[in-house]
Amino acid sequence: MxxxxxxxxxxxxxxxxxxxxxxxxxxxxxxxxxxxxxxxxxxxxxxxxxxxxxxxxxxxxxxxxxxxxxxxxxxxxxxxxxxxxxxxxxxxxxxxxxxxxxxxxxxxxxxxxxxxxxxxxxxxxxxxxxxxxxxxxxxxxxxxxxxxxxxxxxxxxxxxxxxxxxxxxxxxxxxxxxxxxxxxxxxxxxxxxxxxxxxxxxxxxxxxxxxxxxxxxxxxxxxxxxxxxxxxALARTADLLAEDAVVLDALAVDRLNACEPGALPVEMLRGLPAGLATRVVKGMLERATGRAPTRRHVLETLRLATEWHGQGPLDVPGGRVWRAEGEVRACARAH
Structure with missing residues (x-):
């Protein structure tokens, strides 16, 4: 053997x-x-x-x-x-x-x-x-x-x-x-x-x-x-927020893609929940100016739709925002 x-x-x-x-x-x-x-x-x-x-x-x-x-x-x-x-x-x-x-x-x-x-x-x-x-x-x-x-x-x-x-x-x-x-x-x-x-x-x-x-x-x-x-627990919080953010971000992109570049209808913005409206405005500003806006600039832009009382154009990072013909519009600043 x-x-x-x-x-x-x-x-x-x-x-x-x-x-x-x-x-x-x-x-x-x-x-x-x-x-x-x-x-x-x-x-x-x-x-x-x-x-x-x-x-x-x-x-x-x-x-x-x-x-x-x-x-x-x-x-x-x-x-x-x-x-x-x-x-x-x-x-x-x-x-x-x-x-x-x-x-x-x-x-x-x-x-x-x-x-x-x-x-x-x-x-x-x-x-x-x-x-x-x-x-x-x-x-x-x-x-x-x-x-x-x-x-x-x-x-x-x-x-x-x-x-x-x-x-x-x-x-x-x-x-x-x-x-x-x-x-x-x-x-x-x-x-x-x-x-x-x-x-x-x-x-x-x-x-x-x-x-x-x-x-x-x-x-x-x-x-x-x-x-x-x-x-x-903190890492789990990040994961939960990420799950929600993916959905909200996708909804915001859908709204943006349905609009003309650099223009958001006032009535559309008024009808959106705040968390979605701010994302749509932020996305529009980023696309129009090539710069990331601050929270303050996003809220001031949104007020052109939700709290309109005749305010004039706003300066935002890399560009300008104003209201005209039922829209909130944005463009990049000329160099």
Missing amino acids: PEQRPTERRPSLDAATAAIRHDVRRMLQQPVPSAPAGIGRVLVGVSGGADSLALAAAVAHVAPRLGIAWGTLTVDHGLQQGSAAVARRTQAEMLALGASFAHVRRVEVGDAGGPEAAARRARYAALEGERVATQSDLILLAHTMDDQAETVLLGLARGSGAASLRGMRPLAGRLGRPLLGLRRETTRASCRAQGIDSWDDPQNHDAAFARVRVRDRVLPVLERELGPGIVA
């Missing part, structure tokens, strides 16, 4: 890594409107932090098994000493993981809107430029449920509407965020289990940034005073 060799057991997969791989696989297998023929290549944004490294490691495992090529981009904002070295180290780690390309882009960060917003604009512009250059179908970002909760709280503090409070979407155009259903602690646990050394960005602990204060001060107080589950 031939001698039986003991079967070699595979090392067990930790729960954190399994959860991340599951959510990455689910995103890569779902239909993506921007890639009707299927996803052929993805670009992963990697900073060197635990969230993005855990995402990249999961993509390295999942993507080849689905026949999808993958590569990475590390954006060097140049805002602190040693950022170039961190970017180079991350680049080497990605190539070692099997990325077909691992690029670094140095960006110039302006100051319009504050440092956080300026850095975000520069980063997203670099990612989109890299996506086009590499002919990638989708950009994957490592935002977690914790990031979503922080976004909702920041929106509440600003008095934002549903467009802001619905937070980030798992799939928005060519941006995919497969980790929004997972906590930040999951990505850290995955990195520990896989022996991945991550970089802890000092700016993530700089209380000069509002998001850091929300993360380190506000959320812990809410958890302590109101009980655990606050992060999940």
Whole structure:
């Protein structure tokens, strides 16, 4: 009787890594409107932090098994000493993981809107430029449920509407965020289990940034005073608002498309519920001027229909609005 060799057991997969791989696989297998023929290549944004490294490691495992090529981009904002070295180290780690390309882009960060917003604009512009250059179908970002909760709280503090409070979407155009259903602690646990050394960005602990204060001060107080589950509850609120917003946005687009460009019938606006009327006005102003109006400008424009008492034209960002012949009209400002 031939001698039986003991079967070699595979090392067990930790729960954190399994959860991340599951959510990455689910995103890569779902239909993506921007890639009707299927996803052929993805670009992963990697900073060197635990969230993005855990995402990249999961993509390295999942993507080849689905026949999808993958590569990475590390954006060097140049805002602190040693950022170039961190970017180079991350680049080497990605190539070692099997990325077909691992690029670094140095960006110039302006100051319009504050440092956080300026850095975000520069980063997203670099990612989109890299996506086009590499002919990638989708950009994957490592935002977690914790990031979503922080976004909702920041929106509440600003008095934002549903467009802001619905937070980030798992799939928005060519941006995919497969980790929004997972906590930040999951990505850290995955990195520990896989022996991945991550970089802890000092700016993530700089209380000069509002998001850091929300993360380190506000959320812990809410958890302590109101009980655990606050992060999940805030993320759930974002999901519920997003479901409603999708319907309202679609209805607003239908109303807009039925009107002449840059003109809204007064009687139509008067007959709409407030939540729909403001969306229709906002959409008309954006189309006519190419600029996003403020809440104040939207309401003032709507009053030309609902509270008409002979007021004159209004200046709005990028253009002008007035009432004439039973319509509220808008046009871009001549340069």
